[in-house]
Amino acid sequence: MKLPFFHNPAKASDGREGGASDNPGLPLMGGQIVPGVTDTTRPDETRDESFLTPEPEADARGAPAAQRVPAVTAASGTAGPTKIMARDVSVFYGEKQALYDVSLDIPDKTVTALIGPSGCGKSTFLRTMNRMNDTIQGCRVTGRIEMDGNDINTKAIDPVLLRAQVGMVFQKPNPFPKTIYENVAYGPKIHGLTTNKTELDGVVEASLKRAGLWEEVADRLHSAGTGLSGGQQQRLVIARAIAVNPEVILMDEPCSALDPIATAKIEELIDELRERYCIVIVTHSMAQAARVSQRTAFFHMGRLVETGNTEEIFTNPRERRTLDYITGRFG
Amino acid sequence: MSVAPVKARTDRLQAGLKARYARERRFKLYGVMAIAVAVGFLLLLLGRIIEQGHTAFYAHELTIPVYMDPARIDRTYPQGTNFQLLVAEQQLARFGITDDAQGTQATAMRTLLSSELKFRAAAMIRENPALIGQTVPVTAPVSDEADLYYKGEITAETPSDQRRVSDQQMAWLDQLKSDGAVQAKFNSALFQNGDSTEPEQAGVLGAVVGSALMLLVTALIAIPIGVGAAVYLEEFSPRNRLTDLIEVNINNLAAVPSIVYGLLGVALFINWMNLPRSSPLVGGLVLALMALPTIIIATRSSLKAVPPSIREAALAMGASKTQTVFQHVLPLAMPGVMTGTIISMAHALGETAPLLLIGMVSFVPGIPGGLTEPTGALPSLVYIWENASERAFHERTAAAILVLLAFMIVMNAAAILLRRRFERRW
């Protein structure tokens, strides 16, 4: 499948095999835009380098990382084909390493839950998949993340386009201080995905319907999105994310700020969305992971400890630490 | 709901991208340009002031042999002698020029000499009356216009309505210079004298002393009251309508135009309390009222930064509320308080408008000796000199600005050092 965020497929595959540094001349390479560098507490010297994924090993060994390192577990169970493949992903915040050599396969049309105690690196890993870590000064990502077989960390990938493919939902609902309609229309508008008002109206309606919010807001599309309840806001944000028709949706503890009823609604929604998208969800709640996900990956101290089908992980974990965690001995 | 088929969607994403990045670059460029305008203007401002002012820091002095003519000098009252004319006539004779009956040439020559010459010569005679009848070298500044000519700010090309030096006088000045009688020296008068109507004698010292006296009054009044008010509002005050009113009031006072404080000073301190006009006392009082809100706001924010755990710890040890505040909280907040205070003092130093209203536009020669005597201040001196008609005051205005800025830089640097040295993060 051809990825739309490549400007030049030939060059891009060069980049994949020969390293990122050999196509600096392309005018629209990623890295021209560094959104959201507002955190001033971190040194900024590595800011631009985070786009240049250092891959010395891949070059030296002359083989794509995917073939070198097997995933932690063999893909098993009901999942679709692998959508995202991470190999030896490490993340550094300045001097501090937050993630150690994570290798993980994430299948399409499946919900994959990332669980683990707080500070274990699961959110950090999630943010590598749409390169949101680029927005943090001093953050550096090494290793290889492939989506549909294409490395997303090369210069050839434009983070702006990547993020149009990979939607994200945050812990706290963060609707823009605009109308409900404007919130959902935001993505299609900035990306120029629709050509006229009717088309845009259609996208907004469809997205809201898919997010299960249409019934509740159809009569007040032009009132403020911030006026909705927490659960509604979170569904609005999901509608906003799917309005650009992404392939992957990342969810960073989407229910942690919500009450149980709103949580149930979101979980129901996630289950419906699974049919169309590859969903990765970070969650604190093991019960939630058990309810919504088919695959689970357990992180601890910045390392991926175990991954497998959710049922297996929860009933028959292979690792002692996983067992301790899911039975509540720590975390 | 598919936005478009995959291929079409991809194309659309791609198609907009170039324009989006162009917009991005343009937008960032606007930001860079805005910063560049601000920085460029600052450089231009400072550059122009240095360019205009640096010449005021040196001045030309004339060393000229003077025959202390016993017929013209009164032994008992040497300062009564018109030395400038005496010297001018002798110099004309040395140039071999015969004057007309009205002494036109001598008058023209005389205007090239500063009246300082008279004081210096008289002082020499007073010290050593035996000099009368001898020829002694006397050193004195040249007049302001002659000085400008030597500095190249007036040339023969300058239109004659913009200079008061005639072509003939220029020739004389050139002659004197080639005779080696003229030297450029550090302009110590600028730092040792008060204001004067003669530019070559005018100095900033009177204004500096006036400003210092004023700041003294301001500091003595504004700091205790400001800190006291902030401590009350932050640590003691109950939350009620009165304190809310005081708070709103302080925020609004901080934004009242400075000239309104000048009006208050005129009405309250001068017309109502009959305090002396143009005095550092009134100036200091007005500036104190102006600085008060700033000091209160700065003090409150540094008090806020002291964590409540300190207060709780002290209270738990059995300290009273007052003891807690004065022995623990206030000392911890002190660096912040002092930084804020110094910055507000620096601001008060540069404030001009209220000073004009309370009478500091009038010409005050000499150096003030007390809080109730009429005085000038540095910023009002800048205003007075800027309005002066003599061309030589232009460079001195810029020099006075440089002195003012130097004081402000010192104060701000002190504030920054203080903050660096004592800054504490909780």
Add this chain to the structure above:
Amino acid sequence: MIWLFLPVLIALSALAFFGGREIASRRAGASAIKAHSRPSQHGYYALIWVGVPALVVLLAAAIFSGPIEQSVMQAGAPDSIAQLEPFRRDAFFNDARLVSAGQQPHQIWPQALAEQLTQEARRYGDLSRLLSLGCIVGALVAATLGGLFVYTRISPTLRARNRVEGWIGGVLFTCSVVAVLTTLGIVFSLLWDSLRFFQSVPIAEFLFGTQWSPQIAIRADQVGSTGAFGAVPLFAGTFLIMLIAMLVAAPIGLFSAIYLSEYASRTSRAVFKPILEILAGVPTVVYGFFAALTVGPAFREAFNGLGALMVGGPLDGLGQYLMLVQNQMALVAGAVMGIMLIPFVSSLSDDIINAVPQSLRDGSYAMGATKSETVKRVLLPAALPGIAGALLLAMSRAIGETMIVTMAAGLAANLTLNPLDTVTTVTVQIVTLLTGDQEFDSPKTLAAFGLGLTLFLVTLLLNIVAQRIVQKYREQYD
């Protein structure tokens, strides 16, 4: 004069402190009861009771002795002076005060009055000596009474610490009341003299008249003559210069804030923020000097040059006009004032943009928005009320700014919106009316208070509205 008593008062207070401490420790030693407060707290208690009453007497004397002197002098004045018109009479007493202080009178008085002046000056000197003496005696009496009171009170059971703390609280409260008193002082002094002004010039005339020429009115026969005090040209001039200043400051200040908060790296932020702060710290008189001697001539030459090129062409009229443009055009004062306001707008907007939660930026970037799209479509709309408040505050600054306009704008009260014309502002006129050597009581000087009142009310209104807006905005994201 009476302030010379201050060192004596300080010495007395110190004496009270040490005495109180000594007495307290003796009485505690002699008593079987455990003392409630420590001796030094008794000392402070004594200090307060000796120092504060005397200080209050001195303060009251400083504030009220002037008016008292004035009324006593007027009550006892001979008929020849009492019959003078009010402005002349005030000026006369003013001069009498100057003479008694050994200074030269402001005015030259006719022979008969000049003799009276010496006499009145002597009377004034006697009176003020008497008053000073009275104050000092009063202060001493107050201190003594306070001391005696404390002497009877000191005992081991006295809760001296609590009393002292009560006093400290009271003093601190008084400090914070000073701010309110300042406001009241501003309001009353402006109102008082404005009301006197509006007795001679009708308020409608002042607010809506289009003719401003106060110098005509100082001629005695034309006091309060109609048409001379119409302030509309001043309001228009102030508005025009404010508008130009905002056109410069708003975009540049806003874009530098956006650049600093969203684009700049930590290092460039560390360089450029202090530079903006320096720009903010430059005294306005320096901007005025720069505007008058650098920007003004440069603009004039540019326009004159442009005009010279146009003369004779199809735009001959415009060219003729441009060749006559003066240094003191509104554009110069406005542009320089705009530059002065850049750091003000920038730092306020920077704060406000930074107050927008990071989650909104994250949300936008996660949608694939570029940085400028995020700023334009999310941050600015979210920060809009706050930025509007910041701009209102900047406007209030521009309206109240004095030195730049005094030095770089003109005095001619033209009713125009042409930025190349010379206009004058409210603040310029206040300075012009109140500087110079005329007495403070002529209608001309009172007009300054009328203008001051208008200025105060307008800026106050802008500030209150702006602060409300900004506060609401901040609460929204707290």
